[in-house]
Amino acid sequence: MDLTDRAAELYALPLDEFIGARNAAAKEAAQHGDKDLAAAVRRLPKPAAAAWLVNMLVTRRRDEVEQVLELGASLKEAQASLDRAQLHALGQQRQRLLAAVAHQSLDAAAEAGHDVGPAALPGVEQTLRAALADPAAAAAVLTGRLVRTLEASGWDAVDLEDAVAGPFTPPAPDDDGDDDGSPSEKRPSAPQSAGRKPSAADRQKAQARLDAARDALTDAQEAAATTERAARRLSVRRDGLVASVEDLEERLDALRRELADLEAEAARHEAERLAAERSIEEAERAERSARTAFDELLA
Numbered sequence: 001m002d003l004t005d006r007a008a009e010l011y012a013l014p015l016d017e018f019i020g021a022r023n024a025a026a027k028e029a030a031q032h033g034d035k036d037l038a039a040a041v042r043r044l045p046k047p048a049a050a051a052w053l054v055n056m057l058v059t060r061r062r063d064e065v066e067q068v069l070e071l072g073a074s075l076k077e078a079q080a081s082l083d084r085a086q087l088h089a090l091g092q093q094r095q096r097l098l099a100a101v102a103h104q105s106l107d108a109a110a111e112a113g114h115d116v117g118p119a120a121l122p123g124v125e126q127t128l129r130a131a132l133a134d135p136a137a138a139a140a141v142l143t144g145r146l147v148r149t150l151e152a153s154g155w156d157a158v159d160l161e162d163a164v165a166g167p168f169t170p171p172a173p174d175d176d177g178d179d180d181g182s183p184s185e186k187r188p189s190a191p192q193s194a195g196r197k198p199s200a201a202d203r204q205k206a207q208a209r210l211d212a213a214r215d216a217l218t219d220a221q222e223a224a225a226t227t228e229r230a231a232r233r234l235s236v237r238r239d240g241l242v243a244s245v246e247d248l249e250e251r252l253d254a255l256r257r258e259l260a261d262l263e264a265e266a267a268r269h270e271a272e273r274l275a276a277e278r279s280i281e282e283a284e285r286a287e288r289s290a291r292t293a294f295d296e297l298l299a
Helices: 003-011 015-031 035-042 049-060 062-069 084-112 118-133 135-142 200-216 218-298
Strands: none
Touching: 003 015, 003 035, 015 035, 049 062, 049 084, 049 118, 049 135, 062 084, 062 118, 062 135, 084 118, 118 135
């Protein structure tokens, strides 16, 4: 097992188990004679809480993370037709989607056996937003080996130095053009046209179109994600109700058996009561007869 595999295993563990598991993995590698691997494993840093939550999303909710990261690539054609009001509305929708996916990291963390407070959620959202803005940052997120959070800063590439544990090679930048001949998205450092530096207005307009492209898919994805979450919640609730009904049916059966036993016992007691009443009546008749006989002897 190489360093990448070791790191992937370690960063998928509960956060409070990381140090002990890392030291044990380094010791195991040393015992097998791989001193270089042992030293490399021992140097793996414990992730920040927000970075670990992102790792949990990748490990346990990877499909949803990948859907979020596909926003930029999926909506290039939607960039040119959006007005300011639409941009504002779609921006709010994107924020809600990022917040929803980030919040799922708390559930993923709980599934892993380590609860993390909501104070780390802004770092999760910040990292997902950086991954939307930069394919290299997206690749870093998808390793599941983040050590720290990521941050997008305008047009600049996201700083990935010491952000990923173990070997990591960022993907090469996209080609200058698409297959159909239309211009592709370019990094801000690439020239917009020969001999002209993009102006602030150009950058602002391009940034608005880029944000719109990333946000436009959110509407459908948010609806689908909401429906999926609702279906999961209903399934969990249904399972809980079925279990509750089964428990109640078992309890009802037990109560019915207990009631039947009580009714049988009550019937026995009633029979004994009637027998006791008959015995009393017979004793009273005998007492009256004896008293009469006694009185006659004294007369």
